[in-house]
Amino acid sequence: MHAPPxxxxxSVSATRARDPFRVPGPRTEYVPGAPAASHYWPRLxxxxxxxxxxxxIPSFLRPLWNPDEGYLAVQARMLADGGALYETVVDRKPPxxxxxxxxxxxxxxxxxxxxxxxxxxxxxLLTAVLLAALARRRWGDEAGRTAGVLHLxxxxxxxxxxxxxxxxxxxxxxxxxxxxxxxxxxRWGAAGAAVAGAFLAKQTGGAVLLPVAWLLWRExxxxxxxxxxxxxxxxxAGPVLAAAVATDPSGFLFWTVTGSGAYASFTxxxxxxxxxxxxxxxxxGAACAGILPPVVRVLRVARTGSADxxxxxxxxxxxxxxxxxxxxxxxxxxxxxxxxxxxxxxxxLPWERTVTAVLASAVSxxxxxxxxxxxxxxxxxxxxxxxxxxxxxxxxxxxxxxxGMHPEAYWLADRAPASRFLTAGxxxxxxxxxxxxxxxxxxxxxxxxxVFRAELARxxxxxxxxxxxxxxxxxxxxxxxxxxxxxxxxxxxxVEGAVIYGRVGW
Numbered sequence: 001m002h003a004p005p006x007x008x009x010x011s012v013s014a015t016r017a018r019d020p021f022r023v024p025g026p027r028t029e030y031v032p033g034a035p036a037a038s039h040y041w042p043r044l045x046x047x048x049x050x051x052x053x054x055x056x057i058p059s060f061l062r063p064l065w066n067p068d069e070g071y072l073a074v075q076a077r078m079l080a081d082g083g084a085l086y087e088t089v090v091d092r093k094p095p096x097x098x099x100x101x102x103x104x105x106x107x108x109x110x111x112x113x114x115x116x117x118x119x120x121x122x123x124x125l126l127t128a129v130l131l132a133a134l135a136r137r138r139w140g141d142e143a144g145r146t147a148g149v150l151h152l153x154x155x156x157x158x159x160x161x162x163x164x165x166x167x168x169x170x171x172x173x174x175x176x177x178x179x180x181x182x183x184x185x186x187r188w189g190a191a192g193a194a195v196a197g198a199f200l201a202k203q204t205g206g207a208v209l210l211p212v213a214w215l216l217w218r219e220x221x222x223x224x225x226x227x228x229x230x231x232x233x234x235x236x237a238g239p240v241l242a243a244a245v246a247t248d249p250s251g252f253l254f255w256t257v258t259g260s261g262a263y264a265s266f267t268x269x270x271x272x273x274x275x276x277x278x279x280x281x282x283x284x285g286a287a288c289a290g291i292l293p294p295v296v297r298v299l300r301v302a303r304t305g306s307a308d309x310x311x312x313x314x315x316x317x318x319x320x321x322x323x324x325x326x327x328x329x330x331x332x333x334x335x336x337x338x339x340x341x342x343x344x345x346x347x348x349l350p351w352e353r354t355v356t357a358v359l360a361s362a363v364s365x366x367x368x369x370x371x372x373x374x375x376x377x378x379x380x381x382x383x384x385x386x387x388x389x390x391x392x393x394x395x396x397x398x399x400x401x402x403x404g405m406h407p408e409a410y411w412l413a414d415r416a417p418a419s420r421f422l423t424a425g426x427x428x429x430x431x432x433x434x435x436x437x438x439x440x441x442x443x444x445x446x447x448x449x450x451v452f453r454a455e456l457a458r459x460x461x462x463x464x465x466x467x468x469x470x471x472x473x474x475x476x477x478x479x480x481x482x483x484x485x486x487x488x489x490x491x492x493x494x495v496e497g498a499v500i501y502g503r504v505g506w
Contacts, residue, residue, distance in 0.1 A: 051152045052125040058164045058372025059117045065165035070408020074422055076101035077110050086251030090420050094256050095243055096200040097168050120166040123174050128152050130177035139347045151339035153361040157287020160372035162328030169332040172201035176208040177336050183215040188228045192235020200243055204319035211311040277326030284331050290360030291342030298345035306344045313337040385495050387412035394462050404467030418461035419452055428473040439472040462503055469497040
């Protein structure tokens with residue numbers, strides 16, 4: 001292990017004694033106070049920044065990439081109009097990213113996601129910088145450069161709608177990397193706060209607490225472990241409790257923890273979900289084509305002493321499995337520990353293997369970027385056409401209801417939703433292609449249907465768009481919505497299988 005500038009030789013010796021299997025970098029010795037050290041970050045940061053921008057070029061070529069971005073955009077507008085999170089504005093996610101969208105809209109307007117796309121580039125850049133700092137501290141300058149570059153190259157290695165979106169996981173990643181960076185430096189209070197930030201971006205981000213706690217147990221002194229554990233606990237719990245108080249404590253608990261039992265079930269469309277999981281794992285494997293062979297080779301001949309990184313990867317893998325949906329963007333959580341493990345393995349292999357790993361990652365990255373630039377987005381085009389029709393049939397102050405899985409249609413149409421439930425998924429448990437037995441009114445979020453019916457009775461939408469297109473949440477299979485359509489609406493048009501209903505006599 002290479003010591004940071006503030007460590008003394010004595011402290012370095014003590015650290016190595018605690019971790020006899022940590023392997024120092026064999027090629028580049030990091031000497032504190034060396035003249036080149038002052039030029040390290042000024043030279044590396046522009047390279048990482050340029051790489052972060054290039055890899056996310058596709059992000060700027062579409063107004064948005066997936067329904068999560070649309071959901072967040074609509075939520076932000078509702079919050080700006082006086083809505084209350086977990087009361088009149090609801091989702092199964094923590095509040096950090098909705099607040100981020102709300103703040104960006106307040107500063108730059110709500111007509112574009114461009115500021116959020118820029119922030120997503122910054123989030124990936126910050127993640128790469130933190131990983132570079134971790135690797136440099138452990139294995140030297142060259143390892144730091146390798147880790148930062150590898151992360152950015154693999155960071156887009158999924159379906160573009162998952163990798164290029166400014167979604168929850170992208171903003172979670174720098175918090176997870178910061179938690180490990182702080183723990184590596186025994187800053188336990190700050191590490192806890194970073195864990196809280198990861199959790200508040202997305203619940204599964206809290207998985208980084210496991211490797212952080214392991215580092216505390218391994219690195220802490222016998223007499224200070226209780227104090228360190230207290231600092232870690234307060235740092236992690238404080239921001240979460242503050243977020244709960246700032247919103248609605250009972251609503252926060254329900255929507256982020258206890259109210260998603262049916263959603264997290266494995267029942268329904270098992271083969272479809274498993275196929276998606278395998279397909280996204282294969283995409284991730286292709287993205288990591290330069291990383292995985294060195295890791296596998298080193299595992300057979302040596303111990304790298306990176307137990308905390310393996311714990312980080314294992315905890316992240318468990319987070320991907322949680323909920324049994326295997327969406328591609330879930331796999332983003334695996335990329336930072338994979339980049340560091342690849343870097344660790346390359347430190348005890350010949351220099352040529354590092355060159356090969358980076359080149360292979362670059363080629364794979366280029367293919368994924370090209371996919372993002374060239375691939376059509378038919379669902380986005382469909383949502384845009386629906387939005388155009390609804391915008392032409394309604395006034396700006398009239399409310400509408402899109403009955404489907406594309407909340408971005410509200411944002412594209414610039415019309416306020418008639419309900420706090422922005423997708424049919426929340427009301428029927430249809431999510432991620434689940435089309436088995438657990439779809440219908442009885443499987444929706446507990447207590448949602450009485451609220452939904454009351455909202456439609458209080459402020460009936462001028463237009464209802466049935467965008468089910470043969471899926472199991474069609475109004476014919478959802479009695480309450482079917483009754484609303486029969487009693488007060490009539491078909492007025494069709495768009496690619498979606499049926500437009502207008503209020504009778506309006």
